[in-house]
Amino acid sequence: DAGVIQSPRHEVTEMGQEVTLRCKPISGHDYLFWYRQTMMRGLELLIYFNNNVPIDDSGMPEDRFSAKMPNASFSTLKIQPSEPRDSAVYFCASSRGPDKNIQYFGAGTRLSVL
């Protein structure tokens, strides 16, 4: 089975530009998580979905960040406008209830905002 697939793997953009990160969860998983990883703050949960519905978005830094899950096999994380402090590795993970905390991570998207 394919794991969690993220695209792109690397993204370099200029400050002020819109950035869209994409994720395809493992088939049959009903939970999807977006994380951000930096040296300073470690791995931070941004938002998670259950059955395509956002459950907890308290980790989303500010209104510049938004996430959608239009169907069970696709999710996006959008940053508009992007800022240099958004530079980080963004991970998507999926899991299946009732073991929703046993998460399978994608390889991540390394974002650099210049």
Place this chain on the structure above:
Amino acid sequence: TQLLEQSPQFLSIQEGENLTVYCNSSSVFSSLQWYRQEPGEGPVLLVTVVTGGEVKKLKRLTFQFGDARKDSSLHITAAQPGDTGLYLCAGVVLLRAGKSTFGDGTTLTVKP
């Protein structure tokens, strides 16, 4: 304040040595997971523990969940260069249903 404190933050040892890394909290967890992350990749689940005092073994890795379910340890016997990576613990606080919280991790380097 970090909910999960991991120690040490960095560890560099020679091949063949033993080591232990720790994950501590003042909160009680309903479950706790250990992940290993290699450079350029996402974290990969190693084990999950749910019962206080539980011990699980995965080849040369031994995981223990504290009796009070507030802490955990990972012991590696005869470390190998392939064990190099970032070790992360993650837990779900009891009575606070939902998301896992991750520790900051222990970066392990095993030199040949």
